[in-house]
Amino acid sequence: MNAFASPGETPLLAIDDLHVTFSTRRGLVEAVCGVSLQVAAGETLGIVGESGSGKSVTAFAVTRLLDASGRIAAGKVRFKGQDITSASSKQLRSLHGAAISMIFQNPRGALNPIRTVALQIADAVGAHERISASEGRARALDLLKAVLIRDPEKRLDAYPHELSGGMCQRIMIAMAIASRPALLIADEPTTGLDVTTQKTVMDLLARITAERGMAMILITHDLGLAARYCDRVAVMQHGKVVEEAEPRSLFRAPRHDYTKRLVAASPTATSKIADLAPSSLREGASDEAIQEGGANPSGLLRSARNDGEVKPAPGTPLLLEVQSLVKRYDGGVVAVNDVSFAIRQGESLGLVGESGSGKSTISRLVCRLIDASEGEILFDGQPIGQQAARDFHKSPLRKDIQIVFQDPTDSLNPRFNAFDCIAHPLRRLLAMKDGAALSERVRECAARAGLPAELLERFPHQLSGGQKARVGIARAIACRPRLLVLDEPTAALDVSVQAVILQLLDSLRREDGMALLFVSHDLNVVRMMCDRTVVLQNGAIVEQGESLALFRAPQAPYTRQLLDAVLHLDGPGQRDAVVAGS
């Protein structure tokens, strides 16, 4: 597998000065401005970048699957030397699937919900050759075996909703390779999947493309994924390719400022909070995330300088104690099974696990948003588990336990501007009346969360993702809670925004002495943010302990499996070196 197409040889795919525009209500918007890329046969090219960088639009322009509002304004796309930029729909139909195929983010949505797996795969085969129904079924079975699905015979008649996300993505891969295309474009194929599933799906993709000599374009926001699986990586920002190189040299010695920031912001097995967005890189940066940081940079810089551990003294009393918590849902599903842990004042505890491990349910139980089936929750020595969740808003302890939700958009009332969002808990829980005191407190919280005061008048849809996350944090700290529960607070954010938000949370904890319950699927983030970590699987605790020790020498096989699935910028094997060195 040669990484670079030798000059003179026709590349499999050549994109030449591609421009894509979208017509919106505010006029034409150029999403891709002058992208040139080449993919050689059998090569894997990674395109990385944050949301809005134009990486997916490039892929959809290549396959001519853009929305009706988008069109190729200029440039050429050549496949095997043939210009496909203005191919007719008939030509495109013979290209799609047979020459270039795609797999998508959200695999379950990408499959027809009311058609069985066998029929859908047979459709994909039948699009390019004439086959009978029984042949189609036989081919579907072969393809299911090729993508290593367990019990392939049983899956033939399954519907997508009966399968896990990872299995749906395997079926999508089976459909994409059904007509033996020469190029596979994978658009964020593992976003939203668990780390272990991500690993198996990506390993499968790498194996299939190698076996069949297929080229692949892997579009991802995850630098680790690109580093592990690509021969060559292109970094995109604002619709342009800013840097293109072999992954090892690209991530070890990035040349472009944006790549440098991106690499720094990606949490690795060794990075510290302060490293994520070093101040040296912030000079002259025009990025949204960095601009956002401008409101209160002193706090961030302070925390960036302060690298010492802030462990509570051994005698610190327990703030939260969870005893044998059980949550059963109707139909006998046990979401949380006999979970016990404790958080001391000012301590941060991480809850990690894959989807279905019960970590979000626990965060909601602790916040008293739902009722436990069994077990007790003690807050500051007082039992709070008995009071019904629907009445807990009356409890004097409500203001002491606040939560930051996963989705910064959905967790804000679209009819409230930022000021009202932050003032809401003050009005409801502290019964503050409108006036100077309220508006001063709101401004103070906004400043603490790094939200510029001039944005307080804006409504959620007028704010960026990072700004909305800041509103959510400002709202949660408005009542000066003693425990802040963070349910995947950065899962929906780009890495550079995540870096700034994580630094903010860390400095809030250091300066206000808040205890944190940090729920995340990202092990690197938890390792940086939390003193202690609890590993969950299927609703039960597998392992808990000091973060550093737990990540250095995991005891439970499941924890080891999770850690092995974590990707590293320097490719595989780097963690072992770190462990050996430390």
Place this chain on the structure above:
Amino acid sequence: MSSQLATTAKRAGRRFLSSLPALFGVLVFTFLLMRVLPGDPAVFFASGPTAGKEEIELIRKSMGLDKPVPEQLVRYLGDVGTGNLGRSLTTGQPVLSDLRNRLPASLELTFSALLIALFTAIPLGVAAALRQGSAVDHLVRFICALGVCVPTFVSGLLLIYAFYYLLGWAPDPTGRVDIFTSPPPLVTGFLLIDFAVAGDWEGWRAAARQLVLPAFTMALFVVAPLARITRAAMLASLGSDFVRTAKSLGLPRRKIIVTYALRNAILPVLTIAGIVFSTMLGANVLVEKVFSWPGVASYALDALLSSDYAPVQGFVLLMASIFVIVNLTVDVLYGIADPRVSVE
């Protein structure tokens, strides 16, 4: 597959049981409503304006109206339980047999109208969705607006004027068959089916000719909601990820539109079709009146105007039961069309 049918059947059964209290509520509500409406049936059915007090009192006693309302209710419920819906004072027949005679006429008309509406609305909605914003889309929107804003009695009269009076294509709009055709032996009460069973194609054609105009009148009114929901559902499924997948695999356009987009879009259409059917059956009184169609709705209207309790109560109960049955049918169809529904 069989387990899917079993869960569908189970769900339908549960739905049926949970609709029984609603049916009972309808029963009591209509009973009370009829008692508070103005008009005294005893006065109405007395021999004439000169009838004496004693005569009215006698009629009232014979109808059981002298008893307190709760007692009347209990007796009414007991009667309904034994299948006795009372006797219509206008026709002199038991309400049950009146309804049984007239319901097939209404059902035949409504079914035909619904079929016509679906076969018009779905292609229109699909065409509008495929060419969103084009002249086709605007034309469909115009047709829909026209269908909704012209009342059925107006469109019915217009159709009669055009096709019967001006063109002479349609037979005179009076009833289900013209007087020269002898009705077929009674099998289902649906004339088209009964004629077909009897092999009397002459009669079948006559009945169909009578049916066309009222059915189209009724269909015109419901094409709009069906076409609009088809368009909206089609747009949603054409923009969905799985249609994009189908395109990325190079599936033929026809297959993408029919098997991928339309089959998914048909689910909301099914729900609306169920609602539309129930509405048509109850609300087609105007069409029945305009075309002298011997259906249940015009029967109930006549009874209501003459303060004849029993037929109105029977009619409302019938409509409520049909509503429950239609909902059950939609439920079962939904379970067959969408495998996700059967997951509890």
